[in-house]
Amino acid sequence: MLHETIGIYIHIPFCIKKCNYCDFPSLPGMDDCFEDYTNAVCREIEKAASDHSNKLADSVFFGGGTPSVLPARYISKIIDALSKGFKISENAEISIEVNPGTISQEKVMVYRELDFNRISIGFQSANNSLLKLMGRIHTKEMFEECVDRVKKCGFKNISADIIFGIPEQTMKDFQETVELALQKGVTHVSCYSLKLEEGTRWYELNEKGELPLVNEDLEREMYYWAINRLKDSGFIHYEISNFAKPGFQSQHNLKYWTDKPYLGFGAAAHSYMNNIRYSNIENPVEYIKRINEGKAAVDMSEPVGLDEKLSERFILGLRLIEGVNIKHLEKEFGNEAVQKYNEKINMLIKKNLICLEGDMLKLTNSGLDFANLVWLEFIT
Ligand code: SF4
Numbered sequence: 420m421l422h423e424t425i426g427i428y429i430h431i432p433f434c435i436k437k438c439n440y441c442d443f444p445s446l447p448g449m450d451d452c453f454e455d456y457t458n459a460v461c462r463e464i465e466k467a468a469s470d471h472s473n474k475l476a477d478s479v480f481f482g483g484g485t486p487s488v489l490p491a492r493y494i495s496k497i498i499d500a501l502s503k504g505f506k507i508s509e510n511a512e513i514s515i516e517v518n519p520g521t522i523s524q525e526k527v528m529v530y531r532e533l534d535f536n537r538i539s540i541g542f543q544s545a546n547n548s549l550l551k552l553m554g555r556i557h558t559k560e561m562f563e564e565c566v567d568r569v570k571k572c573g574f575k576n577i578s579a580d581i582i583f584g585i586p587e588q589t590m591k592d593f594q595e596t597v598e599l600a601l602q603k604g605v606t607h608v609s610c611y612s613l614k615l616e617e618g619t620r621w622y623e624l625n626e627k628g629e630l631p632l633v634n635e636d637l638e639r640e641m642y643y644w645a646i647n648r649l650k651d652s653g654f655i656h657y658e659i660s661n662f663a664k665p666g667f668q669s670q671h672n673l674k675y676w677t678d679k680p681y682l683g684f685g686a687a688a689h690s691y692m693n694n695i696r697y698s699n700i701e702n703p704v705e706y707i708k709r710i711n712e713g714k715a716a717v718d719m720s721e722p723v724g725l726d727e728k729l730s731e732r733f734i735l736g737l738r739l740i741e742g743v744n745i746k747h748l749e750k751e752f753g754n755e756a757v758q759k760y761n762e763k764i765n766m767l768i769k770k771n772l773i774c775l776e777g778d779m780l781k782l783t784n785s786g787l788d789f790a791n792l793v794w795l796e797f798i799t
Contacts, residue, residue, distance in 0.1 A: 468504025742781025
């Protein structure tokens, strides 16, 4: 029997401390909830499993928040519930996000025993003053130790998250960050430009004019420097912010960018299945309460119609450096539906923001700088 392949996402909404730029669904000081939260996630998994017995999970991703703040025995319990409830492919990519400030040798060993095969480390910067300014709990040295530990335990697929455009950051700071990640031998780098999101401490400071932001030219210079440096070191630039050594592209995240189905468990987790998108209630305490009362944790659910699906396929596909295959879209959605975008596509080609290479529609080099404007054109 052929199984439909899916990704599984587990959200761990806890952190030691809230970083100044963070708008992710994560809360500090929730240690008392860890056990109840774990039990609730396991219950949600058990309940969903029977509806998805024909699915095969080929990627599992523990994200947050900071999954590594959770004691390893709870991660183990969730993995156990997953293995009992779902078919997990033998070569599935099983990832966990860790904060270098919360990771002991013992935890890494347990992850390895639980068959995790990919570790994503929140590195962000090699400059300790900048890390402090960002409200991070770790130091450059902790990142170095963290990579050594995960390598020692046998992990080969190691990703580092890096942020650029941090207030007060110089080109040298940024270059040292990328160089350290390379020196430590990571196989994947996610390189994000700092975004000031409403509701964060830095957003407020910026509104008051009290945040010394990096100017736009320098921020772009950092991005292009990283692209060249990482490419020179054998990394493939495969998504606008993501780079991987051959064979180390994030299989789980590729599902999001190629519009594949996934199931999310835990507070604030999103799912996309059978052309329906839904998400769970964000507050972990409320999430636990609902699950314990036998209620659904889903807070929002909406069908994704064909027009919306096509629009998303363009937007997500244009995040990928290889672009989106127009012929595949025509086959799936019909020529007429795809041709509705011709005028916009031609306009963007004329502006040299996108180009057509064979059947692949992709961002040009200048399109990388204006990707947001390109994506806007495909919103219906
Ligand atoms: S560690 Fe990550 S999720 Fe937690 S507060 Fe900082 S940026 Fe947000």
